[in-house]
Amino acid sequence: MAGRLLALIIKEFLALFRDKKSRLAVIVPPILQLIIFGYAATFDLEHATLAIFNEDSGGFSRDLAARFERSSAFDVVGYPRSEAEIAPLIDSLGTLLVLRIGEQCSQQVAQGESCPIQVLIDGRNSNTAMLALNYVRSIVTDFNQEKATLRGAGLPARLTMRAWFNPNLESRWFIVPGIIALLAMIVTLVVTALSVAREREAGTFDQLLVTPLHPWEIMIGKAMPGLIVGVGEATLIIAVTVFWFKVPLVGKLSVLYPALIIYVLSIIGVGLMISSFSATLQQALLGSFLFIVPAVILSGFSTPIANMPEFMQALTYLDPMRYFLTIVRRVFLEGAGLEYFIHDLWPMSIIALVTLVLATWLFRHRMY
Known part of the structure; x- marks a missing residue:
């Protein structure tokens, strides 16, 4: 045979x-x-999944999180309670990006300082990641302008970003x-x-x-x-x-x-x-x-x-x-x-x- x-x-x-x-x-x-x-070849994005890790319990951080929750560009899929929950969530494709609001964010804003906000994003799909970051920038910019007008001071939120798996989002x-x-x-x-x-x-x-x-x-x-x-x-x-x-x-x-x-x-x-x-x-x-x-x-x-x-x-x-x-x-x-x-x-x-x-x-x- x-x-x-x-x-x-x-x-x-x-x-x-x-x-x-x-x-x-x-x-x-x-x-x-x-x-x-x-x-x-290029791609487009219509929806993006988002998890919000809010380490601050003040009013400013809640308002910022609510702005993302109400946005039609994102679907909030989770609220990590600790830093250890972030990596498994992104690794398992459970979310495209995680918005991390730092501790004492509201207190820093009340003192006239900028609040550090970090975006951790899955960079495996670089095109989707870049489009999602544009949405984040747009929301944070609008939120900053609104709060700055009310406070008569500088921009309250300072955004930093970090892409996983594809650092340069190529x-x-x-x-x-x-x-x-x-x-x-x-x-x-x-x-x-x-x-x-x-x-x-x-x-x-x-x-x-x-x-x-x-x-x-x-x-x-x-x-x-x-x-x-x-x-x-x-x-x-x-x-x-x-x-x-x-x-x-x-x-x-x-x-x-x-x-x-x-x-x-x-x-x-x-x-x-x-x-x-x-x-x-x-x-x-x-x-x-x-x-x-x-x-x-x-x-x-x-x-x-x-x-x-x-x-x-x-x-x-x-x-x-x-x-x-x-x-x-x-x-x-x-x-x-x-x-x-x-x-x-x-x-x-x-x-x-x-x-x-x-x-x-x-x-x-x-x-x-």
Whole structure:
């Protein structure tokens, strides 16, 4: 059996890389897309989650906190009671930023001094962080002007900011790691979706039926090139991300690659399902792009999932890119370990298992 599988896998690689155009199609377009996205893509923000850590009990601090609570730009999601509660809240994506009002703030303002206010912000999504900081500045500025007019003195609040995970809030640090998930999906899906359709269009599909290979063996032979190409393509893109775009890889590759393999397997399952339905290469390509566009939109790559309607948010749980996008960004920017991704790994594993089983069943059904 191993010899038959190896022969089929070699045959698939020869079919994929037998001419120069096919080799260039697998390598060059993803690199060009990576460069274009890396320099050109930007995002917008509509909502921002906020936690308020008020160490002062005076009237001034309560008025300032109330100004943020009434703002339509923020949703207050918590009130930490100690400094130790801040880090877990940001690490777990529980809030985008924490407004920290210092001790004796109201007393300092009453004495004619400025009150220190600190904003701790999650810098993993730098574009979102910068937009959120603009909202904070606007609210504090308006509040300062109002209080200064009433007091006839200088500005009462002095704002300082600190971004976590992305100190300089470089948008490329957020965008480019996400492109790893995007391009790995595109390349893997196209390679696997064309595999069976290519056989049918070339007239060699019937030859597979007379071989001693079982349907599941043929599926493994079709899946292995996609797995190798997908992981290899992702490796190339990771190298470009680190060495060309200088995005720091804080985490370990030993954490990233198990998730990458599961992600690629889930895409292979989808690609083989599309290939089983397709009778021509054109149908396979159309089916691939019919999946790619919704998958990218629902993943949160281009628009925040929190801004989507509830029924659309429910659909995102069927998208494997949603889960891997979170994993790759957290590994790159914060160095998170596998223990932080259990809630992302098991849904992605189920998607991979279901799609591969369905692809095998569809392939068997179309054979007989």
